[in-house]
Structure formats: C-alpha cells, structure tokens
Amino acid sequence: MRVKFWYRLWRRLCRIYFGMFHFGRVYNRHYVPQDGPLLLVSNHQSFYDPMLVGYGLSREVDYMARDTLFRNPHFARFIRSFNAFPVKRGESDLAAMRETLRRLKEGRAVLLFPEGTRTLDGRISEFKTGVALLAKKANCPIVPVVVEGAFDAWPRSSKRPKIFKRTLVTFGQPFMPEDVKRCPPEEFVKIVHTRMLEMQEELRRKRGLEPYNYATPVLKEGAAE
Numbered sequence: 001m002r003v004k005f006w007y008r009l010w011r012r013l014c015r016i017y018f019g020m021f022h023f024g025r026v027y028n029r030h031y032v033p034q035d036g037p038l039l040l041v042s043n044h045q046s047f048y049d050p051m052l053v054g055y056g057l058s059r060e061v062d063y064m065a066r067d068t069l070f071r072n073p074h075f076a077r078f079i080r081s082f083n084a085f086p087v088k089r090g091e092s093d094l095a096a097m098r099e100t101l102r103r104l105k106e107g108r109a110v111l112l113f114p115e116g117t118r119t120l121d122g123r124i125s126e127f128k129t130g131v132a133l134l135a136k137k138a139n140c141p142i143v144p145v146v147v148e149g150a151f152d153a154w155p156r157s158s159k160r161p162k163i164f165k166r167t168l169v170t171f172g173q174p175f176m177p178e179d180v181k182r183c184p185p186e187e188f189v190k191i192v193h194t195r196m197l198e199m200q201e202e203l204r205r206k207r208g209l210e211p212y213n214y215a216t217p218v219l220k221e222g223a224a225e
Helices: 005-021 049-055 073-080 094-105 130-138 177-181 185-206
Strands: 025-027 038-042 062-066 084-087 109-112 142-148 168-171
Touching: 005 049, 038 049, 038 094, 038 130, 049 062, 049 109, 049 142, 062 094, 073 084, 084 094, 094 109, 094 130, 130 177, 130 185, 142 185, 168 185, 177 185
Parallel strands: 025 168, 038 109, 038 142, 062 084, 062 109
Antiparallel strands: 142 168
C-alpha cells in the first residue's frame, strides 16, 4: 500500500526530531508485516507514543485516539490527516470498534492503546475489557509494541516535553489469528500483557535502568501520584 506524501514527510521529520533530541532507537521492526491487515497494541506513556510507534515503520499506521482530541476542528483535521479516528475513553465504543474492523478489512495497520489512557508512573496498566473482543474479531496478526522513555520525556504531568531524554521502541513477534483462537479472549489479552511486561523490562535494561516494580498496584487515573 502506497504511503501518502504528507505522512512520509512527517515521518521523516519525526525521525530527525527523535534522533536529535531523544536519541531515539527502534528495535525489531522486522517483526511487523509490510502489508495486509495488522493490529498494533502498544503501552501508553506519553503524547509522543503515536509518533514513536509510527516513525520506525515503513508502512502507514492508523491511530485510535481519544475523542476529546477531536473537539477542536482545526486540530481534528490535522490528526485525521495522519489517519487518526476517535474512540470514547472509559467505555465500550462500538463505533470505534467497527471503524477499526473496517480499516483492517482494507488491509491497513491500526494502532491502539489498550490501557485506555496515559500511564501515571511509567508502568503498564491492565488492559480494558473491549480489547479482548476486538482481538477475537480482528482475525489478523497482532503485534505487541512497547515504548520506553517517553514517560520521562513527556509525562502527563508536564505541559511540554523534556529534551534529551532517551526514547526506545521495540516490536514483538506477531500473534497470529490461530494464536487468538487457541484460548479465550481474556486469556489471550493476559498473554499479550505479560509479553509486553517482558519487552518493557528488556528496554529498561537497555537504558541502564532497573525494571519497574509491579509488586505494588499500578497507579490508575484519579489516584494520587
């Protein structure tokens, strides 16, 4: 599928920006199929995440984004030009699910953040329940993605990014449709979550940091930091 000029231009600018100001590195991009329907499942550390996941790939990515980002018509037009479409946060959004499946049928790659919101402490939260159903209906390869360092570069508590904070992205081996069919959807989502925790630990060590401690509960929205 041909990548449109506007998307290619911004992808190149992102590569320059993250390379210069965040020492960006991308690992295992060879795990991502170059064509055909694809579901990318990523953790959510920062506003940077869609750019970090997309700039390392040669194919276009469609982005599921929270509906509040579309309230400003000018900004909505801008992010739609990068294939973003809205999803209602905190509830099961059947319209967003149908739109995702429609795009997958067209052979597109769709990125979603199953935690539903940006992390409060850098750790990966449990996934929303709707992800299990979507994974079952997608009937396509599902690639886990982990972003690391974006929480330090642009945490949700900061209004602007902090430069020279290192960012890393890694892609995992794809789960194929037969892998999803082999176990109940909820169990499959747990497997994906566990895989992503392992990927995060590997990236933390690449940054010279200790893995996150998951012995204590992961902070959720509304909780004290």
